[in-house]
Amino acid sequence: MENGAARTVPSVIVAIDGPSGTGKSSTSKAVAAQLGLSYLDTGAQYRAITWWMVTNGIDLDDPTAIAAVAGKPEIVSGTDPSAPAITVDGVDVSGPIRTQEVTSKVSAVSAVPDVRARITELQRSIAASAEEGIVVEGRDIGTTVLPDADLKIFLTASPEARAARRSGELQGADVNATREALLKRDAADSSRKTSPLAKADDAVEVDTTDLTLAQVIECVVTLVEEKRAGK
Numbered sequence: 001m002e003n004g005a006a007r008t009v010p011s012v013i014v015a016i017d018g019p020s021g022t023g024k025s026s027t028s029k030a031v032a033a034q035l036g037l038s039y040l041d042t043g044a045q046y047r048a049i050t051w052w053m054v055t056n057g058i059d060l061d062d063p064t065a066i067a068a069v070a071g072k073p074e075i076v077s078g079t080d081p082s083a084p085a086i087t088v089d090g091v092d093v094s095g096p097i098r099t100q101e102v103t104s105k106v107s108a109v110s111a112v113p114d115v116r117a118r119i120t121e122l123q124r125s126i127a128a129s130a131e132e133g134i135v136v137e138g139r140d141i142g143t144t145v146l147p148d149a150d151l152k153i154f155l156t157a158s159p160e161a162r163a164a165r166r167s168g169e170l171q172g173a174d175v176n177a178t179r180e181a182l183l184k185r186d187a188a189d190s191s192r193k194t195s196p197l198a199k200a201d202d203a204v205e206v207d208t209t210d211l212t213l214a215q216v217i218e219c220v221v222t223l224v225e226e227k228r229a230g231k
């Protein structure tokens with residue numbers, strides 16, 4: 001390096017959105033780890049607030065009841081891609097937020113505008129404090145949470161590929177039932193009034209149906225590096 005000056009890599013904010021099972025979490029974690037960036041799983045935050053509502057007996061058929069307590073739980077998200085962590089009021093909920101009960105209720109809770117306002121504010125403050133940059137994954141990151149992100153990616157895959165991936169994870173799960181469940185959740189997430197699941201106009205769409213996870217990671221790493229080189 002000339003004059004012994006250290007090369008500085010520009011900070012970069014990457015938004016990765018898409019429907020369930022398209023590979024957002026796996027890709028985002030790997031890209032962040034490879035490039036030394038922070039990582040934020042925003043779905044985990046919506047799952048955490050849903051877990052708190054279930055645990056506290058809130059009526060999830062009543063959006064007014066959900067809105068009334070949306071500010072109560074304290075949600076803390078870790079941003080280390082090799083050890084993603086999430087707590088609610090100091091309790092580690094990384095396991096409990098993945099139960100079938102939470103998965104089936106998270107779309108109803110995350111559709112409530114007061115819930116979204118609270119979680120969006122939290123997401124923006126985490127992204128703002130990531131000095132080296134961050135990969136943030138979810139459903140509305142490129143459109144609403146971080147509309148000025150340096151790079152926006154929208155991952156897609158056929159329902160069949162997504163169901164096969166998910167049922168591979170949940171050993172013994174029926175592929176058709178898994179497919180129906182994820183399409184139902186996508187429909188709810190895409191049709192809510194406040195910041196629905198959507199591709200930002202300036203997002204790069206990557207269809208992962210016929211790509212291996214390694215190929216998707218390589219594709220996104222290349223896009224981030226190109227973006228950084230142009231900064």
Ligand SMILES: Nc1ncnc2c1ncn2[C@@H]1O[C@H](COP(=O)(O)OP(=O)(O)OP(=O)(O)O)[C@@H](O)[C@H]1O
Nearest residue numbers: 019020021022023024025026165169208211212213
């Ligand atoms: N391109 C790929 N090829 C094969 N399997 C993949 C691919 N991408 C991800 N997977 C696998 O598919 C499953 C779902 O991936 P992942 O959890 O990353 O998706 P997601 O989009 O974050 O889903 P959700 O929104 O439901 O959390 C994981 O088991 C993952 O290893």
Ligand SMILES: Nc1ccn([C@H]2C[C@H](O)[C@@H](COP(=O)(O)O)O2)c(=O)n1
Nearest residue numbers: 042043044046106110138139140189
């Ligand atoms: N930015 C986001 C992220 C997630 N959600 C909601 C909708 C999803 O069904 C749910 C769980 O997400 P997952 O863990 O499957 O990625 O959380 C949202 O509304 N906005």
